[in-house]
Amino acid sequence: MRRSQKFEKPKNRKGTLMQLGGYLMRYKWRLLLAILLTIGSNLLALVGPLLSGYAIDAIELGVGQVNFSRVFYFAFWMVGFYLASAGLSYGLEVLMITISRKVTYAMRKDVFNKLLDLPIGYFDVHQTGDVISRITYDIDTVNSSLSDDLVQVSSAVITVLGSFLMMLAISPKLVLIFVVTVPLSLLMSKYLVKKTRPLFSRRSGKLGKLNGFVEEMVSGQRTLKVYDQEESTIKRFDIRNKEAVEAYYNAEYYGSMIFPMVNFINNISLSFISVFGALLYLAGEMTIGKISSFVLYSRKFAGPINEMANIMSDLQSALAAAERVFDLLNELSEAPDAKEAVPLANIRGDIELCHVKFGYDSQQRIINDLSLKVKAGELIAIVGETGAGKTTIINLLMRFYDADAGQIYIDGKEVHEVTRDSLRKAYAMVLQDTWIFYGSIYENLTYGKENATMAEVVAAAKAARIHSFITHLPDGYGTILSDEGANISKGQKQLLSIARAMLLEAKILILDEATSNVDTRTEKKIQEAMRNLMKDKTCFVIAHRLSTIQNADHILVVDRGEIVETGTHQELMRMTGRYWQLYQAQFE
The missing domain is CATH 3.40.50.300 (P-loop containing nucleotide triphosphate hydrolases)
Incomplete structure (x- = not known):
């Protein structure tokens, strides 16, 4: 059969991300504003630990040796910066919800239009419930990831880079601790992600099959009851339900391992900072305020890495769902009319x-x-x-x-x-x-x-x-x-x-x-x-x-x-x- 193709089918996750990026680029100006809000919000938040260090250095040794006017001065600016950061974060959340809503609308519209454009043969070999699952559950999963996970990823990148630069400015020696712990975190994350990725694809597939079975059984209720197949149907449902639950459990269980492993490594780095920071203080190379600022920046540096590990399962779930959606969008459409084709007019019926x-x-x-x-x-x-x-x-x-x-x-x-x-x-x-x-x-x-x-x-x-x-x-x-x-x-x-x-x-x-x-x-x-x-x-x-x-x-x-x-x-x-x-x- 002669057929046409509207999209280039992605061969891997990179292709899926590119197609998803194509939807986001439809709203590039809103996306640009979101990027600016993300940068502004995170940069303002990064000033806080530095001001906190200045405030702590205003505390001198001895009882009552505190320069309260200086402490209040820096505390006041800290509150101001954090309030401004919170305001920009709120605007960012609202903007991302708007973008994700528009992307979801466009994606669901494209999928529905694609369904009308597909040849009859597609529906002969695909369950109705599975098709419905793609246009509802899978697109909703992508929408949730766009509105939440995308913001966290963007914030994480800016926070990690900003915190690293601030720590480098405070003490290059202490930064050397992360030369060991960060690569270890990344290698551990990469290994676990590689192992869990197929589990999320399997989860989406099993949920689609379960929806397809339920749709068939609901539409065939009369036949089911006439042949007294309630018990048999329940058993068949239990098998599919168990497969879907096991696939869901395996994906979530193994995906949940990423966060505690990465968090453990980052907590070890904090212990090293405390020990070596104390040694540098004794050597007169750092003040208490700088150590405090460095610790706060190290938490900001490690926090996003922990968050990335924590949302990795959500991102994989979203990518698996996006793959199913784009698989449908990339299906071959009915063959287009030949260029020389003309409308049939004055029909006789021969x-x-x-x-x-x-x-x-x-x-x-x-x-x-x-x-x-x-x-x-x-x-x-x-x-x-x-x-x-x-x-x-x-x-x-x-x-x-x-x-x-x-x-x-x-x-x-x-x-x-x-x-x-x-x-x-x-x-x-x-x-x-x-x-x-x-x-x-x-x-x-x-x-x-x-x-x-x-x-x-x-x-x-x-x-x-x-x-x-x-x-x-x-x-x-x-x-x-x-x-x-x-x-x-x-x-x-x-x-x-x-x-x-x-x-x-x-x-x-x-x-x-x-x-x-x-x-x-x-x-x-x-x-x-x-x-x-x-x-x-x-x-x-x-x-x-x-x-x-x-x-x-x-x-x-x-x-x-x-x-x-x-x-x-x-x-x-x-x-x-x-x-x-x-x-x-x-x-x-």
Whole structure:
């Protein structure tokens, strides 16, 4: 299949960070302001320990030997600097929350748009719950990291550099202690991060699978209860739940080791500072105030390193979540229309398939060598056993999938020569699995034709034999249908879907087991009404109940991706071949 790609798929964490950075750069001016606020806040906070040392040096040996005016002077400035730092920190927090909210909105919007841009094949192999998990849980995890962890990382970098420079200015000799302890902290952190990184990716994956399983079980409640599978389902859920909990525990447990290990090493450095600082004081190289300032700066220096180790698990979790989000965004989209493709206009409804071959994967071919010619206005019925390739033919006609070989023509134009949008608008489709969204009956019926008049809606509803039911509802066509139409029967949902298809100005109609949820009498009435309503329109009907297609212009019998018989009902019955066997089997 020919497909396109919107983003370059990242091969590693660097690629993920670059794509995440792309979202942040959309708000570069706000980001620049955030950087300035971060620098300002941390630099103001770094002045405090220096002023504290000056205040302590104002204390002389002996009782009452304190220069209080000097102490109060430096204390006053300390309060001022810390207040200013706190104000800038508050502004930074508000700004980062705003940026992360905008990034989250943009990311979720891009993911949703991407979902609409993906080929049908993507949803055939990915669980709905897992997709929902990416657009909700994973993006929320990234959002939390952006608003909290990014600020801490930025502050840590500035604080560490600033504290180091201040300690270097106070005593280069004491700084030598960190030559040993800092590399040891970094090596320990790097080792533990490398070990725990796969655990966070596994955690996100297991949570996605758990959500997918829960979504399937919730949507299949009726089937679950009919087959008395509650106990079995609980056991299966327990397995997946246990896997998700274990993955979560392992990630958090091993991730939590980083902070105490790094904190231990930094506390050792503080012990060394106390000992060597005392020796330098005795040698007259440092004052008590300078030692105090150095200790405070060493805590500021070590604190961010501890914090970095502490939030490392959060950062890894966010990166794992971001990878899942970008994996979806980097999926191959549907192939773009050819440059020379033109909109399909003045549609008649002639369809032709020439030696079409297709398989959903390279290992198994569904359509082997299919050729078919349908004239405008004909009613074509497609029958065959399950897996024969009936629905696959429809998927190829609408370009949900592209054929591996062969050509498909509509009105004499090869489907790749026309735009996909105009091609699909040429069809109206009613599937066995009906789709009703939350909204009024009127909104559901006019989904494909929003400018439809009430008279047109009523005419379609009458033709679909659903008008009487609608008028007996309290609010008529304004009645609100709940999620997936749970407050009406399957048969009524099917009739609404048929009425919705009737409203479209499409020249080609596809009915894939469209009347499977209605009784035989209603089905016959619907077919009669549709036959009158859809004159001069090409109709494809996939049916298992052969008694409903006896009036078809042509009946195609499909077996293993090939048309093995074709003709009218009477002609096929006289052949006593495959169709005759299928027909007889239904009445045995």
